[in-house]
Amino acid sequence: MAVGVNNGRHAADEEARAEVDVLNSRLEKTTQLTKKIQACLARLDATGKSVRDVAGPLNGETKKLQVLGNNIDAVLAAIERVRQPADSKNDEEQIIRMGPDKAGLPNYLASVKRLNKALAEMKASNLRSTQQTVAELQRLVKLGNTQLENAFDKLLRNETPRSIEPLHFITKDKPFPVLSQDKFARLGLMNSYVAAVHRQGGGAGAPQESPVARIYIEIRSQYLASGMINLATASSSTAKKKNPDAIYRAGTNGIGTYAQAMEGFFSAEYENICNIFTREDWGPVFEATCQPSLVELGRTLRELNGHIKSHMTTDCFMAYEIVKIISELSSNLERRTGELKSSLAASLKPVRETAKFSLAELLEDTRKRASGLQALPLDGAPVAIVPETMQRLQTMVDFLRPISSIMISLGDGGWKSAAASRGGAGDVVPSLASFDIGADGKEIFAHYCTDTVEALLAALDGRARMLLQKRPVMGVFLANNVAVIERMIQTSELAGLLEPRLGVLDAWRKKATGLYTETCKDVSMHLFDVIHTSRGGGGGGGGGGRPTSGQGGMAVVDSHAILKGLSSKDKENIKGKFTAFNASFDDMVQRHKGYSMEREVRQLFAKDMQNMIEPLYNRFWDRYHMVDKGKGKYVKYDKSAIAAIFLTLY
Template identity: 40%
Template sequence: MEDTFRALRIHDDEIPPFPQPLVYVPKPLGELFRIFDPRDAPLIGPPPVSHTWAARPKAVRPRATMSSVKNSKPYDEEDAEIQLLYAQARKYGEFVKKLEAARERINAIGASIEATAGPVNGLEIYRETQALRATNQNVNRVLEQLSIVQRPLEGKADEERIIQDGPERVGLTKYLASIRRLDSKCEELSTSTARVNQEAAEQLNLLAISGKNRLLAMWGDLLQADKLEPLQYITKGGSFPTFDRNTIAQLVEIYNFFSTSAALGGPSIDQAWSKYAKIRGAYLQSTLTNLSAATLSTSTQPSPNGPELYRQGNCLIGTYAEGMNLAFFAEWRNISEISPKNHQKTMENTAAESLMELKDTISQLNSQIQQNITTDCFLAYDILGAINEMAFSIDKQTGCLKQQIFAAVKPIRDTAKRSLGDLLEDIRRRISSMVFLPNDGAAIPFTDEVLTRLQAMTLYPLPLASILSSIGDGNWTSSSSNKSSSSLPTIRSHDTSSDSESLLARYVFDSIDNLLTNLESRSTTLHKNSRVTGVFMLNNIAVIDRMIRSSDLSQLLGNSSAMKQLEDKRKKYIAAYTEAWREAGFLLLDVQYTNRGQRPPSGSAASTNSAAIVKALNSKDKDAIKEKFKNFNVLFETLGAKHRELMPAMERDVRADLVRDIRAIIEPLYVRFWDRYHEVDKGKGKYIRYDKPSMSNQLASLA
């Protein structure tokens, strides 16, 4: 028995110590062998010398994050730590072998005790056997834990090699699979409280985050592109290029990975989209910057005669807007291919830099327009027309960016609204500042200038419809337009409906009426002659009518009451001019007394028998007839001479209209008077200077 217990003697550095008596004293095995629980055993380092197997406090190290990746140890230090783990694992293997040898010796001791003790100590042997079985189970658990300690770092070297090679060399699919495996191991180890598992999880997490950062860099490389020359696509009517199918496939695969790995540390999908907006936004801005510069350089056309009326198309704002439309739509297609949802915010962020440049360009153009509002206001209408059309087109295609575009052009829109009142005020101001008008009543060049402005307005129906709708009918004076609502254009205002056309027609006629009212007031002050004022106004109306009928103003005003009002004004001034001729016609009216004899029927031979009529007159009546002829001749010749003085300045239509009305007044009365009383002169020509043919010729010569 002593030899048997002597065989149990083992060194302290091999297994935990047990009582080792020199003589056999029967004791329960629970006192001989302390129950060993491997879950309380330290997992790293050799057993403590004090032989105390109480469990150490379990240290829990924090999991690696993005910041820990940036501050992680170099790879050489990581390799040293890994080698230390491998050395400790080998030491645990040797320890396992010793534990197995000890278990075999314990089993042998149990069999020897059972053989020597006999039936007398059977109960005590049973108890000691149960304790040995518990010890055996504890040893098995220790072995299991040791195998778990060795498991976390299995395959780390292969994953590390894949991460170091990068997705370009190993292939994107294989690279993503490696990162997913690392994430999976980190999730598995994070549930364990063992310090070695926590350290292994941290190392693997650092490696996974390093791989994700490299993946984000690849995402950025795929988004890179050289700037385009947009005119090559605009002039050919083509669309801007998008990503090829291979690039789209890789971007989609990376996008899907980031969308599902956000909770595992490393770059998120928001960071990926932020990188997209930054890279692609710079690409869009560099592509469109030349169009912005071209727009500014073509907005001003230097002229030796000072500012001239802006003509549609002189500025390349339309080309700029078309290029922006094509560029934004191509980028929208790229984003939609990568992600079928949640892409409006990305599109807005991507276009932000280009829209900021558009806003700067609009600001510079607005300053120029404000300096020459009466000539460059049409540039404002051109800009609004091009940009509004682009905004509605982009909104129809993408469902976003419309409000941002409208906000960029708001300064131009406010200036355009104010220009409508400024143009009316300019008419009043310039006419009131005129110190002289043509003495012959000729039309002034300013009338042609005003009508040229109104003709130019018909080229911008959409922007003017939007502006006039926001101002309101009749609220286009300078003061009211400045105070009017600055609401952005709507789809309702972006049309050429009858309501919009009627608003523009009313504004055009208000401009014409304002022009004529101020011209008449100024002519009355300077000419001080109703006859000259009438010819002056008729000449200007003739210019207005001709310019209306020779342009799109005829379609704009044709269905409105404007033309009728203009015709009423023309008739008014014709009546004012022919008033003096009516006085001459009154001299050809005679008095017939029906009580002095039977009045011959009108149109009968007796009514035109001048000899009989004159013979029937007394001397006083004959003298009165002679005086009428004499006064008529003087007045007719005076009016004819004054008319001929003004004829060179008269517009052709004015001369024709005036002569037609003069003949309608004079010729019927003169023919009748001559037929009745020409015998009073007896053909001497003393009182009657014109017979019927010569009077007709005289009247015709007035034209």
């Protein structure tokens, strides 16, 4: 058994040794293979380096050859492109020489554009051999552009009438003529091309400086100016009235028709421009086209302004009308076109300044004329300056809209000095801060009217004190003028503006009444008695006693009883009072009837006289009328008779 076991172990060991030998043999072969691979890699690396050393320069040369090939191809292509316009030059020249009318505008424009493109490409090639062709192409392009400009000029002139009668369109309320739609298309195509060439060629930046814009402005500006020249002349000539002293009436000057024509012409012209030029060119071309007409408008307004200044008191209303008309023209054109506002404002400025100054001038004129009166009616009649002044204010209401804007710019009370009315600093434009944005122009004008009335009445009052001297006639004079003023306010459009301010007239009316009724006080003095009866010593005498002044006719007074208690001296005194009263009363009545009074003044004063005198006379008559025993020697009027006299005074 032991021998068998040992034999088995020996066999296993032998087998293990055999496997180790096999592994060692394989490892040795692997090592040898690795060395061979390393040797191959070394040889391959050396070979790659040699290839790189050889291929590197070869690759660079290949790239150079590729660039050279590309350049050669580009040159060949450029030469081919150069040859094409040179070859087609004769064809394009034939189209150009035909002109846009014969060749057809689209075909002509396409040809000119091809020539421009060819010229640009040949200039970019910068080949000496093409210089002659470049020069010929430049000549053709210039010819093409010139012919387009000439065609634009010819077409526009043919479509623009030599003369036009604007009154035909104004009176029939027709829109002013514009160019036809087919002409818009042709002119627009030509402008689009020429303007683009002008910009690309480094022309002036202003749109109105392009060749076709200059052509348009020249032709159409002459058309506009010639269409309005007669109306400008008419505006100047109609300023001269047959009667220089007559107050200007709205609509009698031609400026309104002139402005209507200008609005019609300019609106139509803006439509033309919008259909021909590009959006960014509309404003500049429109302004330039209208400029000669605006210059003429400015000249006309300056001429009218000179006339207004020379006839300020009668023709200042023309200034208000011009302010209204030109302001409305500016607003309408700005709404339609967005242009011309500043140009029209500059033209209007002299007249507007005169309109502002006129307010102070008129007020001062009223004051000077009233203060300079050398004589006043001795019967207290009103003077002509009063209705003239009120008529002036009434006429102002016809121009309330422009006057309101002027009033707001002046500010409340700004008319009180000429410097304020002139605007102070001359050409300095008022800032927004100088305006009261909440101001009511109508209210300020109403204040101006009351200032005028105050100045007028104050001046007349001063002249009355100096020239009339007698207080009753002074009262009549003032009251008459107040009545005329109030009537002219209430019977005109001034009523709505001034009725809340009529308190100023109440004060003057009260003053006039006070002056006039001083005569009544003198007459009334004869009706006051300080007689004491022998019985009462202080309260009254006779049977009935003396009624207090508050009793009036309510108490029964016995004249016999009162007179019975008087002494002979007192009775003679009463007779004297009746006699003096009769004389002063008759004189007062006669003078009252002799004064020239407005109807409402006569009624006012008659009522005041009656209220002051009749109650006193009735009381006096009740007490003492029996002093002449009814013979009428001293007591001329009974109560019914004196009441009848007062009725004749109304």
